[in-house]
Amino acid sequence: MRESWVNYAERIGSDLHLELSAPGGKRAALIGALREAVRSGRLAPGTRLPPYRSLAADLGVARNTVADAYAELVAEGWLTARQGAGTHVAERTRPLHPAVHKKAPAPDPCARAPRHGRSPRHDLRQGTPDVSAFPRPAWLASYRRALSQAPNEVFGPGDPAGRPELRAALAAYLARARGVRTEPHRIVVCSGFAHALRLLFGGGGGNRDGGRQVLRGPLAVEAYGLPFHRELLAAEGVRTVPLPLDEHGALVDRLTRERAVLLTPAHQFPTGGPLHAERRAAVVDWARARGAVVLEDDYDGEFRYDRRPVGALQSLDPERVILIGSVSKSLSPAVRLGWMVLPERYVGDVLAAKGEREAWASVPDQLALADLIVSGSYDRHVRRMRQRYRGRRDRLVAALAERAPHIQVSGVAAGLHAVLRLPPGTERSAVEAAVRQGVALDGLAEFRHPDTDMAAHDGLVVGYATPSEHAYGAAVEALCGALAPGGTRVS
Ligand SMILES: Cc1ncc(COP(=O)(O)O)c(C=O)c1O
Numbered sequence: 001m002r003e004s005w006v007n008y009a010e011r012i013g014s015d016l017h018l019e020l021s022a023p024g025g026k027r028a029a030l031i032g033a034l035r036e037a038v039r040s041g042r043l044a045p046g047t048r049l050p051p052y053r054s055l056a057a058d059l060g061v062a063r064n065t066v067a068d069a070y071a072e073l074v075a076e077g078w079l080t081a082r083q084g085a086g087t088h089v090a091e092r093t094r095p096l097h098p099a100v101h102k103k104a105p106a107p108d109p110c111a112r113a114p115r116h117g118r119s120p121r122h123d124l125r126q127g128t129p130d131v132s133a134f135p136r137p138a139w140l141a142s143y144r145r146a147l148s149q150a151p152n153e154v155f156g157p158g159d160p161a162g163r164p165e166l167r168a169a170l171a172a173y174l175a176r177a178r179g180v181r182t183e184p185h186r187i188v189v190c191s192g193f194a195h196a197l198r199l200l201f202g203g204g205g206g207n208r209d210g211g212r213q214v215l216r217g218p219l220a221v222e223a224y225g226l227p228f229h230r231e232l233l234a235a236e237g238v239r240t241v242p243l244p245l246d247e248h249g250a251l252v253d254r255l256t257r258e259r260a261v262l263l264t265p266a267h268q269f270p271t272g273g274p275l276h277a278e279r280r281a282a283v284v285d286w287a288r289a290r291g292a293v294v295l296e297d298d299y300d301g302e303f304r305y306d307r308r309p310v311g312a313l314q315s316l317d318p319e320r321v322i323l324i325g326s327v328s329k330s331l332s333p334a335v336r337l338g339w340m341v342l343p344e345r346y347v348g349d350v351l352a353a354k355g356e357r358e359a360w361a362s363v364p365d366q367l368a369l370a371d372l373i374v375s376g377s378y379d380r381h382v383r384r385m386r387q388r389y390r391g392r393r394d395r396l397v398a399a400l401a402e403r404a405p406h407i408q409v410s411g412v413a414a415g416l417h418a419v420l421r422l423p424p425g426t427e428r429s430a431v432e433a434a435v436r437q438g439v440a441l442d443g444l445a446e447f448r449h450p451d452t453d454m455a456a457h458d459g460l461v462v463g464y465a466t467p468s469e470h471a472y473g474a475a476v477e478a479l480c481g482a483l484a485p486g487g488t489r490v491s
Contacts, residue, residue: 018030018033018034018037019033020033020059026059026061026062027068027069027072030059030061030065031069034049034078035073035076038078038079038089043089044089045089045091046091047089048086048088049070049086049088049089051086052066052067052070070087077090078090120438120439120440121439121478122437122438122440122467122471122475122478123440123463123467123475124434124439124462124463124464124466124475125440125461125463126270126441126442126461126462127333127463127466128333128465128466129328129329129330129331129332129333129385129416129465129466130385130388130389130465130466130467130468130469131334132469133384133385134331134332135331135372135381138372138375138377138380138381139331141377142368142371142372142375142377143368143371145371145375146367146368146370147364147368150364150367154363154367155363157356157357157358158357158361158363158366159357159358160188160351160354160355160357160358160359161185161187161188161189161351161354162361162366163189163366163370164184165366165367165370165374166189166366166369166370166373167184167189167339168184168370169369169370169373170187170373172373173373173378174312174341177301177302177309177379178309178311178323179311179315180312180315180318180323180341181315182314182318182341186318186341186342186347187339187340187341187342188347188350188351188354189338189339189358190340190354190360190361191338191360191361192326192333192338193229193297193299193328193338194229194232195338195360196324196338197236198232198236199340199353200213200295200322200340200350201213201216201217201219201233202235202236214346214349214350214353215260215293217233217238217240217258217260218239218241218257218258219239219240219258219260219261219262220240220241220243220255220258220260220262221241221243221261221449222242222243222245222250222262222263222268222269222449223243223245223250223448223454224269224270224444224447224449225262225269225447225449226269227446227447230449240449241258242449242452242454244452244454245454247273248273248275248276248279249263249265249273249274249275249276249279250268250275250283251279252279252283252286253282255283255286255292258292259290260295261287261292261294262295263275263283263294263295263313264297264298264299265296265298265312265313266298266300266301266304266312266313266414267299267300267304267411267413267415269297269299270417270419270447271410272410272413272414272415272418272419273411273413280313281316283313284313284316284317284321287317287320287321288317292320293320293322293346294313294320294321295322296312296313296322296323296324297324298324298325299326299328299329300329300414300415300416302386303329303330303382303385303386303389303414303415304413304415305386305389305390305393305412305413306413306414310414314341318343319343319344319345320343321343322340322341322342322343322346323341324339324341325339325341326338326339329465330378330381330382330385331381335365335369336360336361336362336365337361337365337366338361392465392472393464395476396418396462396464397409397412399476399479399480400420400479400480402480403480403484404480404484404485405485407420407421407422408420409421410459416464416465417461417463417465418461418464419444419459419461420460420483421458421459422458423458424458425458427443427444427445427458427460428443428445430458430460430483431443433483434460434479434482436482437478437479437481437482438478439479439482441461441479442460442461443458443459443460444456444457444460444461462479
């Protein structure tokens with residue numbers, strides 16, 4: 001039976017690809033194809049299906065065949081139909097595991113895809129800023145200004161280093177806001193932290209000879225960190241060696257023969273403290289002595305509330321530290337723009353790893369971000385969000401102090417998440433108690449390096465940025481309900 005692209009963009013705004021290849025007649029084939037499209041996630045919950053007549057015309061089947069197929073799928077619960085509103089994919093059909101045809105990529109805990117079949121009622125997982133606060137008018141204004149002034153070359157193949165306007169804007173901004181010491185030619189634009197890791201350790205795959213590694217393992221990492229990054233490195237063949245942590249950050253005096261170390265100095269991820277000043281100096285001394293390099297993940301450096309901002313470690317030695325940042329926390333993880341501030345000697349290799357033309361970071365988006373920064377809108381947004389997140393943190397801390405006073409809250413001087421310390425052996429039951437209240441969050445165990453021998457800490461990582469402003473109070477209420485004395489048991 002023929003394959004068809006059904007274009008109903010004029011009415012509905014999307015295309016639907018259905019392959020009617022199953023045996024057993026057109027009706028059965030159509031039912032099978034639609035069911036599969038919904039099950040695999042290709043047709044998302046809530047998607048409106050084409051009217052009978054247009055789908056029938058495109059597939060070359062009778063109108064009744066489509067009507068029957070829809071009716072059958074409504075009866076099975078895959079679709080919903082309301083008089084006058086058309087036929088939609090039912091909300092509860094979101095697949096648990098979207099179909100994968102290739103090797104599954106490591107899960108990205110920064111991604112907010114629902115993990116339990118449907119969106120949690122209260123999403124307190126770390127990783128995402130309040131996306132309802134994306135500065136749409138400012139971004140639109142910057143985009144409009146940037147595009148109206150852009151030379152035509154902007155719409156041709158991009159320079160892999162990034163647009164000069166953005167590199168200049170970042171150099172000035174990072175110097176001003178984060179104390180970074182650099183010049184525009186040492187900044188390479190990328191699509192975020194994960195991309196930077198791939199460029200540094202995997203050669204990026206962008207160059208014709210299959211990629212050249214800029215750095216090699218073994219790479220020391222903090223004993224608690226994002227599993228996604230460890231898995232990404234493992235996929236590139238890089239062995240990661242866990243460094244234990246204490247209340248002053250990573251024990252950098254344990255560094256030995258590694259060639260590089262990855263740290264979150266401004267705000268240890270996820271436990272929350274800054275790296276102690278003596279250790280900042282010590283890790284740079286180690287890198288100098290060993291000819292090694294420090295990777296500084298500056299993922300939420302703008303969001304510091306209580307003390308004076310902790311500046312970038314990079315300023316201690318711009319020739320020994322690679323600072324990596326992105327807009328994933330400050331603006332949105334969907335924008336996919338980040339930067340690497342490089343020691344002079346790595347610039348050529350990183351550019352070689354990126355390839356001959358920009359293949360990841362949209363050039364018009366780069367110009368818009370440059371305008372956002374230069375116009376002051378980026379700072380205004382960050383300041384507004386800092387106030388909002390500080391307010392949320394304060395509400396969380398106050399609510400827990402009142403309702404769950406046995407729980408110690410830590411790591412809250414900065415960032416978009418808090419760590420709730422729990423008595424040993426209670427983490428799993430606390431996560432389960434939260435789930436029963438409709439709250440999604442992670443336990444600290446999720447972030448622990450599998451090879452570390454440091455003592456495990458029980459705790460919950462509570463992301464307070466994700467809910468929209470109106471949903472936050474209910475989320476905190478539900479969390480407190482789960483953690484109130486007696487709510488968690490040793491398991
Ligand atoms: C520890 C950490 N590093 C870096 C990032 C940023 O990653 P990316 O720039 O790839 O979105 C995140 C998530 O936002 C993070 O949690």
